[in-house]
Amino acid sequence: MGAGVGSGLLHGGWEFVIAAYVVSAVVYVGYLASVHFRYRDERRQAARDGGVSRSAHE
Amino acid sequence: MSERLLPTPKDTAAPYLCAGFGLLLLVWGSYWGLALAPREEYMGDVQRIMYVHVPTAWNAMLALTFTFVCALFFLLRGDWRWDARLEAGMEVGTVLSALLCMQGAIWAKPTWGVWWDWDPRLTTTAVMVFAFAGVLALRRFVDDPVKRAVWSAVACIVASVDVPIVYFSVKWWNSLHQLQSTPQTVSSAFHWPLRINAFGVLFLMIGLITLRTRTALLRLHGELAPPPPAPLPTSAALEAS
Numbered sequence: 195m196g197a198g199v200g201s202g203l204l205h206g207g208w209e210f211v212i213a214a215y216v217v218s219a220v221v222y223v224g225y226l227a228s229v230h231f232r233y234r235d236e237r238r239q240a241a242r243d244g245g246v247s248r249s250a251h252e
Numbered sequence: 253m254s255e256r257l258l259p260t261p262k263d264t265a266a267p268y269l270c271a272g273f274g275l276l277l278l279v280w281g282s283y284w285g286l287a288l289a290p291r292e293e294y295m296g297d298v299q300r301i302m303y304v305h306v307p308t309a310w311n312a313m314l315a316l317t318f319t320f321v322c323a324l325f326f327l328l329r330g331d332w333r334w335d336a337r338l339e340a341g342m343e344v345g346t347v348l349s350a351l352l353c354m355q356g357a358i359w360a361k362p363t364w365g366v367w368w369d370w371d372p373r374l375t376t377t378a379v380m381v382f383a384f385a386g387v388l389a390l391r392r393f394v395d396d397p398v399k400r401a402v403w404s405a406v407a408c409i410v411a412s413v414d415v416p417i418v419y420f421s422v423k424w425w426n427s428l429h430q431l432q433s434t435p436q437t438v439s440s441a442f443h444w445p446l447r448i449n450a451f452g453v454l455f456l457m458i459g460l461i462t463l464r465t466r467t468a469l470l471r472l473h474g475e476l477a478p479p480p481p482a483p484l485p486t487s488a489a490l491e492a493s
Contacts, residue, residue, distance in 0.1 A: 203294055204294065205296055232464075233466055
């Protein structure tokens, strides 16, 4: 571990910083891709079903 | 509940542009936070994690508050658009909250010496993640759209009780987690990367919620559309009967 603990001051710790940014990037981009692909699939499904109706029925 | 108008979602590029702009801001803010902002006196470089952790926290709370508003509006108005927005806001808010816990754990290890502690702020945040994930799971298991919408709106309101508790937990209890940062408690040298990333996550979140709402609306169209009419009987079938 690069972060020194004991003096009250932290030194180093870049591996934690990089890990936090990499995890954030993976989650943001991965989730955006997931939302995009689900939207695309739903649009294709709607097109196969002959479009969408204008009103909803219970 | 009476018949409600369910508009066809517009297929514009606006949410992609919004999310793309958010990502650009995040890249800019992160570069500033990693390369240009000074080291913090006590936490050193580890403090740079705050530039992604704090904006994620703010926007997760915002998304889940939006979800609470959607649940109220759906129950009061019975408009399906609010149900679609509820689903979108809840999913995005839950993803951001889960990411928040991961970022917090990565920051906690070098500063607290542990990945996790059952501190009030962390515990209430974990409860929040699991409560909203549970409501999302409930939506997956209920096929009837009306029951699904009403049950999840009620469950969402119950789960939302935890959101202000998360926010105030550091004030109400003597917590290991520090108090909320404000412009008065954060040096001006740290303001800009924090703000740029906060707006980056905000724009990304708006784009994601808009896209996810469209997906939910399209699925609702399929579920709520009247079934196709039965084929007319042929003359042979009529003669046989």
